[in-house]
Amino acid sequence: MSIETLKKMGEKIMETITHNELYNGLINGAREVMNNRIFLNDINVFPVADGDTGSNLFSTMHSIVHHSELRDDTKTTVETIADSAIIGARGNSGLIFAQYFQGFSEGITSEKVITIENFATALKQGMEYAYRAVEHPVEGTMLTTMTVFYEALSKELGSHEAFDKLLESASEKVESAVEHTTEQLKVLKKSSVVDSGAKGFAYFVKGFLEGIRGHVIAEDDSESFESIPAISEDDHQIGDYRYCTEALIEHNESSEDLKSLISDIGDSVVEVKGKSKTRLHIHTNDPAEMFDRLSSHGKIIEQKVDDMVRQYDRIHHRKYKTVIVTDSIADLPEEIIDDAQVHVVHVSLLVGDETYIDKLTITNEKLFDVAKNKGIHPTSSQPTTRSVEDAFRYLLTYYDNVVVLSVAKALSGTYNVFSKAAEKFADTNKNIHVIDTKQNSVAEGLIVWQAIENLKAGKSVDEILSVAEQSISQSKILVKINTLDNMIASGRLSVRAGGIAKKIGLKPIVSLDETGDGEVFKIAFNPKTALKKILKHVKSVNESKGIKHYAVTYVDDPKLGQEFAEQLTGIVGKEPVYITKTSGVIANGAGVGAVAVAYITE
Template identity: 25%
Template sequence: TIMAGVKEVTNTKSKNIVDVSKILSRGCLMGARGNSGVILSQFFRGLYTEISQIKNGSATIDEFIAALVGGYQMAYRAVMTPVEGTILTVVREAAEAVLRKRNEFKTIEDVMVVYVDEAKKSLENTPELLPVLKQAGVVDSGGAEFIKIIEGMLLALQGEMIPMEEERVVEPGHFAHNIEEAEITFAYCTEFIVKLDEHETFDQENLRNILMNMGDSLVLVQDEDLLKVHIHTNQPGVVITLGQKYGELQTMKVDNMKLQHAGVVESIHNHAHEEKVRVVDFQPVNGERKKEAVIAVCFGDGIKQTFMELGVDYIIDGGQTMNPPTEDFIKAVSAVNADNIIILPNNGNVILTAEQTLDLVEDSNIRVLKTKTIGQGYAAMMVYDTSNEIDDNIEAMSDVVSEVKTGELTYSIRDTEVNGVKIKKDDFIGITGGKIVISDKDRKFAIKALVESILDEDSEILTLFYGKDVTDVEAKEIRDHVQALNEEIEVELISGKQDIYSYIVSVE
């Protein structure tokens, strides 16, 4: 969210505080992701609203404090039901603290030092305000991320600039991302921006009243001709269609939170907890329209190369979180220029996003094969035949996906216990069928145990994608171990060069 705003600011030549704050606010709104992202964008919008009243181009201490207060007030107004113990509390309590101490400050830097300090105190208290945080032993992630932003602002005031290439990763183990599935009533976090056809007469309250009956965590924000909607709902398609009645969709994102927040397993998926610019791999395509094409979501240079060699026309780089937005799929569909298109999401979180293209693209016959792992996608491509009709390919690929067994070996970011398996921080953990089956400090022991839990008497082929942290020697040792268990099993080693996962296993 903040990087979207910064990007817009760097593209402007103006140094005027009013202009910069307006551009930052609008950029953050356009790039806002998640509830905290929208709230952050509104914090900056509140800052701009107050700063816009400045006449001489620079803010006094009182005007700057008023802007911080306006920021938290705007953020609260954007949320239908403000929840304490979140980023909202952090921005409010920090602003209220500097407001109380306003007569003690001599410089803006003095204000920011206290503001950052009070924000940190507020963050540490969030578990006392929100039971789910206390139960999980964590603080609010949105508030933690906000503190990183204002710490950066303070460093800039102090003349300590951090080069962009030195990205600081926020470890997620201390923050709240692991809400139990049973606590999630509305499964789909749905966000979109609409460019309003008639923004001057748009009835925001009417839409708000309609959406309130369709979910919770509703945030509805209008900035001139842009409307940003964030809601947790069980009817994402209906909500998005409703939004389209008011104008043209600019961006859209839908996430299945029950999959996102399934305890430590999904925390591992989000280990690199920073927003990076997502890279979409554009492959050259012919000007002539193709009969059929395949699009796959992958990560790791070796894995991507393998999928290309198997016949995939276009790779969407899922990044470490494997969570590309719908717009990436729309670009991919346009790039392959085919009558029939098969999409392999290769991650359970991505399936719904991929399926959004079915409603948004009309000139191609698109089929989403619900592959939930890289291993399933790989097995599907092994039976893909370019000479077959799409229905025949879908049938053959679906059959093999239903039969293949897959697993991943990654590492834990905190101590916990899941399904009776005790896990220590930095343990290597083996996951298959969405469940953790092994946790151990020794990577080779853990991968051997994972493979043994997947193999059965019917297993014939085992494919092992090994990651950046695994040597060729170690991978060959695991291959030899498998063949010692059953010499009839064919083992294929592929250097996937993926992060996060030391091994990805596919067994047919």
């Protein structure tokens, strides 16, 4: 119905919208997406069935709602939305949406009154930016609905329809396009669902329309009321790459295409560029390589790595009703963690003003190189209470019990973070058990390994906890240090004492006492003597008490770890249950060339 006809009927006509109404509409649209995150997670099967599209869009929209501002003119207002979107963007869908807002902000004018023509021009630029952000655009996704929305409006520009009526008609076409995605992508058709990202965009358009009409949508804790379709598990595939990896970079003045730097190590590459920041997304098996390549192209101010294999298995192939949780300081082979679907909470490594994710975004070798080049000794940082609370909340969606085996309380605040986060669930019927292993590194890992074995054997939670508690007093770690430099740099040895120790060739054997605090177990004056003392001790313990299990770890040289394991095998009479590389946290303290053994006695 034309504007003239509506005027004759005495109806209120929306010929244009103000920049205030535009802002309210955008915020309203963001809230509508946020309120439907659970439904969007549940229908997420493309590009990977990891069930996180809703969560990723929630993060993007939450940042917009809580960090954007209504400014004096349209353009600067929308720029705050675009900037907020980049900061909060997560996942494929979140980054594409963020780039959409970036293009929209470039295309919108500064006038406080927006015509439908102005609006359509901005939508076109948003759509084009979104397509350019993706290395290999795929139709039947959010990109398609963005195109449909723009085309539906642009085709009707000369019809003299009211602004909101045009949007209403375009919204209906977007909904139809969403339904059609089931036919466009094979994986969606098999699962009988629509594309999650496309549906998210439809929610946004719906909320936007309500917003400019003055209907405010509140953030709703009740999630979506839509029925959730059943999804066939057998149809899901995780793809060739494991880690959904993202970087937020304060970029250099150069406007180079960063996608080309990393496109050979993964897929689903998306790049979102703002005025001062760029966010990159990729699915890869080597997050550390990505961050290494990006390190010379700007300051990396945020890193994110999600394990899509773990997310997928937890949703579709969960093995147990109890999940074991530990921190990344526990040294365990990845295959053992994978087999038992252990949830690992990663600590952070800080080198100056750069932060890395332990065991994921930097190797031990690279950690040493970065520290040397910067002339700074790295430090570590425990996870935040909020992040652990979120992890517990997520895990309790799928598991009846959560068993947390933490690094020694005496060494790290991580145990306190676990305990404090668990308190949030104390008044619920959820069972979270937090144990201080009073160990670190391979000794902590060995206690986790034993808990895994008991879980696999069908032991009850009480039995798993009881054996773990008993093992703490029966466990010991012995670390053979090759250099004192790291102990001096970390402050564990004073510069003066360290200097003297280096002059006389001191090689301490480091361990933990019964409380989990660090101690010098024995003193040696050369590496060979240190090794002999460790082997002698292990032999004595095996003869007097019997060694039930033991494991070996190394900092940077697998050959040293293997040779150490072979010597121990000759003494104990059996091979270690595993040999693995240490975490960056342990490497930072032990230094190049260090090896360690941990055991649990009979």
